[in-house]
Amino acid sequence: MPLVRLSGKVAGSSDPKRKERAEILYHLFSSGWDIYNANGDQTIKLSNIQNRILKSDAFVFCQNPSIEDYFNFASIFVGLQTNDTDLKDKPVILVNGDESWNSFMALIDHLIALGTIRQEYKQLFKVVEGSKQLVLTIDANYKEKTKLKKDEPDFIEVKGLYKENSPHNIPKRSVCVFCSASIRDTEYLDEGYEVGKILAKNGIGCISGAGKTGIMGKVVQGAYENGGWSAGSNVPHIIKMEGLPDGLNEFWPRANIYTRMEVMIERSDAFLIMPGGMGTIQELLALILLKEQNNDLVKDKKIVIYNKKDAKTNKHFWEPLIQIINSNQLEKYVEITSDISHAIDVVSNVAL
Incomplete structure (x- = not known):
């Protein structure tokens, strides 16, 4: 029975x-589907999301979404991207x-217009109005296949994929920069x-998603070329597509984007959310969810x-995105500014 x-x-x-x-459950069960989270009582953890994705055959997002639903949807969107x-x-x-x-x-249309999402979302998922149309759509798009037990993927050999920075003392505090790896506009880059450069000059470590391109690549470059310490995490299938930036002092390979996020969050003291795409949205929503859960990973860490x-x-x-945050009464977890200098000052000060 498909799940x-x-x-x-x-x-x-x-x-x-x-x-x-109840209507969705009735129609799905009647059509031969088994359902995970049928009672709506499952709580997400970054460490087990990929395993849940592996075990599932389809994904349905209901009406009246919560911030957790937005995070789950963004996660699937990033996986498809x-x-x-x-x-x-x-x-x-x-x-x-x-x-x-x-x-x-x-929000998706806004980011498509700004160029950080390049896929038309209708190619990635289907939108329906109700439970009957849902069942017709899910049955029409499901392809039955044999499920294989999947071990954690072997980490690809990273030696030679990037130029290591010279030996460097690990700083006492680090800032994680979540941002786009696809933006090409020189003003953004x-x-x-400048973010990487200022963190380096202030003796603050720079943690990122270890992307080679876009803002992400420039953040690492700014830290590297100005004598700073930088580290990051990435996953095999993205490394194969994009490679790794030069100048990393430490690299933490992980099996999936969720454990990648987890190690970056764990080893950071503050978070700067710069312009980005759905991956950056996913990362911000993860931080907010962890704040809501009073998780020690984000305790006393500024966003x-x-x-x-x-x-x-x-x-x-x-x-x-800020309108969504405000409408869900989550603004207490973040500080918002349109001044890049102020943003850098805030994360630099809390990381000292």
Whole structure:
């Protein structure tokens, strides 16, 4: 029996989501699907998400999404963008009859216009209005295949893929910069370089997703060329696509994007969210979820969002995302600024 992972939580018998969920459960069960998280009571952990993806045959995201639902959806989106083989031929369905996902769809459209998402989202997932259309869509897109037991992938040989920085004392404090690896606009790239440079000059470590291109590559370059310490984590299938930047003092290979995030968060003292795509959204939402859970990984660690004003469009880069954060009463977990110098000052000061 194929297994579908159902998003969302149900908060008791009076929760308005309960009726919709019951209808979805009825139609899915009637169509021969087994359901994970049927009761809406499962809590996510970064360490086990990839295993849940592997075991699932399809993914359904219900109406009235929570911040956790946004994170789960962003995670699947990133997996599809990066050709995660565990997601190959697995239907992803969004139920949006009440238009409660519209703000997130608007965020995707906004980032497509700014160039950090290049895929048309209709190629990655299907949008339906209700439970009956959901079943027809999921059945039409599901391809049955034999499930194989999958061991953790071997880490690819990284020696020779990047030029190591000279030996360097590990700094007492480090800032993690979450950002785009695809932006090519020189104004954005110059700011990335400046971030790495200032962290280096202040004796603060620079942690990133170890991307070679875009803002991410420039952040590492800025730290490296100015005598700073930098480290990062990446996963085999992305390394094969993009390579690694020169100048890393430490590299922490991980099997999947979730344990990659976990080690970066664990080893950082503050977080700077720069312009990025769905991967950056995923990382920010993970930080907010961990804050909500009072997780020790993010205890007393500042999160600063750099809401850059784009010179070409005259729009603030993260405005649609900030609206989602505010509408979910999560603004207490982040500091927002449109001034890059102020953003760097804040994360630098809390990391000292």
